[in-house]
Amino acid sequence: MPVISQSTKDEILQKADIVSVVSDYVKLEDRGNQWWGCCPFHNEKTPSFSVTPDKNMYYCFGCHEGGDVIKFVMQMENVKFPEALTILAKKFGVEVKYASNYSPAGEEKIDNTKDLYIDLYNRTADLFHYGLLKTDSGKFALEYIMKRGISMETIEKFKLGYSPADRTWLKKFLKGKNFSDEFLAKSGLFSKNYPDIAFFSDRLMFPIFDRRGQAVAFGGRFLRGDAEKSPKYLNSSDLIQYKKGETLYAFNFAKNSIRENKRVIFCEGYMDCIAYHQCGITYAVAPLGTALTVEQIKLVRGFADEILLSFDSDGAGQKATYRAILMCREQGLTVKIIRLHNAKDPAEIMVNFGAETLTNEVNNAILDSDYLLGFLSQRYQKDTPEGKSKFALEFFPYIDALQTDIQKESSLELLGRTLNISLEAVKRDFNNREDLKKRAAIPQKVVNAPNQGKVIVNAEFRAVLAVLSDTSQFELMQSRLSENDFENPSARTLFSILRECYNSGDLSVVSVLSHCANDGIKREISESLSRGEFSQYTKEAVQESIDWLEIQSLERKKKSILNQISSLQSQVSLPANQELMTKLFEEKKLIDEKINRKGQ
Numbered sequence: 001m002p003v004i005s006q007s008t009k010d011e012i013l014q015k016a017d018i019v020s021v022v023s024d025y026v027k028l029e030d031r032g033n034q035w036w037g038c039c040p041f042h043n044e045k046t047p048s049f050s051v052t053p054d055k056n057m058y059y060c061f062g063c064h065e066g067g068d069v070i071k072f073v074m075q076m077e078n079v080k081f082p083e084a085l086t087i088l089a090k091k092f093g094v095e096v097k098y099a100s101n102y103s104p105a106g107e108e109k110i111d112n113t114k115d116l117y118i119d120l121y122n123r124t125a126d127l128f129h130y131g132l133l134k135t136d137s138g139k140f141a142l143e144y145i146m147k148r149g150i151s152m153e154t155i156e157k158f159k160l161g162y163s164p165a166d167r168t169w170l171k172k173f174l175k176g177k178n179f180s181d182e183f184l185a186k187s188g189l190f191s192k193n194y195p196d197i198a199f200f201s202d203r204l205m206f207p208i209f210d211r212r213g214q215a216v217a218f219g220g221r222f223l224r225g226d227a228e229k230s231p232k233y234l235n236s237s238d239l240i241q242y243k244k245g246e247t248l249y250a251f252n253f254a255k256n257s258i259r260e261n262k263r264v265i266f267c268e269g270y271m272d273c274i275a276y277h278q279c280g281i282t283y284a285v286a287p288l289g290t291a292l293t294v295e296q297i298k299l300v301r302g303f304a305d306e307i308l309l310s311f312d313s314d315g316a317g318q319k320a321t322y323r324a325i326l327m328c329r330e331q332g333l334t335v336k337i338i339r340l341h342n343a344k345d346p347a348e349i350m351v352n353f354g355a356e357t358l359t360n361e362v363n364n365a366i367l368d369s370d371y372l373l374g375f376l377s378q379r380y381q382k383d384t385p386e387g388k389s390k391f392a393l394e395f396f397p398y399i400d401a402l403q404t405d406i407q408k409e410s411s412l413e414l415l416g417r418t419l420n421i422s423l424e425a426v427k428r429d430f431n432n433r434e435d436l437k438k439r440a441a442i443p444q445k446v447v448n449a450p451n452q453g454k455v456i457v458n459a460e461f462r463a464v465l466a467v468l469s470d471t472s473q474f475e476l477m478q479s480r481l482s483e484n485d486f487e488n489p490s491a492r493t494l495f496s497i498l499r500e501c502y503n504s505g506d507l508s509v510v511s512v513l514s515h516c517a518n519d520g521i522k523r524e525i526s527e528s529l530s531r532g533e534f535s536q537y538t539k540e541a542v543q544e545s546i547d548w549l550e551i552q553s554l555e556r557k558k559k560s561i562l563n564q565i566s567s568l569q570s571q572v573s574l575p576a577n578q579e580l581m582t583k584l585f586e587e588k589k590l591i592d593e594k595i596n597r598k599g600q
Helices: 006-015 018-023 069-077 081-091 113-134 139-147 153-157 169-178 180-185 251-261 271-278 294-301 315-330 346-352 355-363 368-379 385-401 405-419 423-431 433-439 459-467 471-480 488-502 507-514 517-528 539-571 575-598
Strands: 029-031 034-037 051-053 058-059 067-068 161-163 203-209 215-222 231-237 264-265 304-312 334-337 445-448 454-457
Touching: 006 069, 006 081, 018 051, 018 058, 018 067, 018 069, 018 081, 058 169, 067 069, 069 081, 081 539, 113 139, 113 161, 113 169, 113 203, 113 215, 113 575, 139 153, 139 203, 153 203, 153 271, 231 315, 251 294, 251 539, 264 271, 271 346, 315 334, 315 368, 315 385, 315 423, 334 368, 334 488, 355 405, 368 385, 368 405, 385 405, 385 423, 385 433, 405 423, 423 433, 433 539, 454 459, 454 488, 454 517, 459 471, 459 488, 459 539, 471 488, 471 539, 488 517, 507 517, 539 575
Parallel strands: 264 304, 304 334
Antiparallel strands: 029 034, 034 051, 051 058, 058 067, 161 203, 203 215, 215 231, 445 454
């Protein structure tokens, strides 16, 4: 295989403007003799990545990555030296010449397979585009897309196309252009099992471009036929020139606008993205038939400070939004959510209400914290302890993803106000979130025990069971709790068994099992110890379980007092009731003080 000549290398290094190259990936600011930006190789908020034009070098003072313009392209594009040279040659108009006489030793030969497949996809995109605009068979697809409000200018810009219904046509045509069977078989354009049959047929085609505007893959939309037998969209699989998890649809069109506006919209799919662009909102991109990835976020992180999410409002869309919020926040980006009114997608707003309405929806995007609190308020009952707990546990990962203590503290305060609970209680549960998640993840189950009724296995029962990992802690447990403090009768029974063994001076597992007359509880003890369920528990973890049990008991007592107060309010004029009300309020105050002390 050929090797690029030394003269070509020299010319590339002479003409390649490193600032121009790096600016395709990183937002840079001029500070005299150097340009600065946030490093593309590690996550940072304060720029420590420098580019020195007169030396044609880059260096990061944070992660210590550095080198020349060729190495930068190699790292960013994940290519070898010859491929990096070819990319730079195309960018700066350098004719690539190959060495006629060279010694193979130590030289890197260029592998142009990737370029050959890119050329094939560009040619195929042109064929599909022609099929949409110029053939009778493609007229129905053109009519469909124009009814969706897509203009001819936008069709041309995105090079939309139509793949023929005849599934053998494409192979015959490309064979006539001297493409080999072996080359086409690996192209992703044909069926793996039937290599003469086109993968895409009778579909509206969306070429997928790389950041330089080269066609590297396709998405095809189903338009007619049996919808139950054909997926709505077919998408190219990963190819030598295309990795779907590292590519964004329309990024080639959007990157300059993203840099200028310092914001980007992640939307659901091809049509949503195209609608945003047609309405002049040209910083919209879309994941490609998969969930948003960290690699896709990193593509825009160098240009954008703010992410706007525009996913569907159905269950899948809400799940995707929640996941995207966490990933973007972990990358140090501000996140807002676009909520569409009176329409299911941006294209529908564009057609029915116009570009101005869609622009207003974007400008009225809400902060991710407000979105999450609203979403969780619909999902959980905020007026019950259980609902509040589940609400908080689902909000805590968002707080974890935030990058600064100020952000975390503010979000905890916001959560407390939303649930009408103290900041101290919210902080306490946040600090104990891992233990709480484990408890919440354990589904309550009922074990039938012969002649012994039912064993209810829930968080309360397991909190008592945890003491068996460190029986020395039972003295603390029995000093702070009694049978009356347990709501679960199985937990109450296990506590009584442990206290009986403690009083006999033998709190070993053997002793506990021998004192236990309930076969179901015996089985739960044996199974949990066999699984090593509590083997990793520390002394502190056991004490936290005891604290949790005591707080649960106090909360139940408090709830009972509040119910009594509520029932007495209509009769408060009676002296006896006034005295009782005063006493109940004093008891509630004492309980509140105990709960607060437990959280400190």
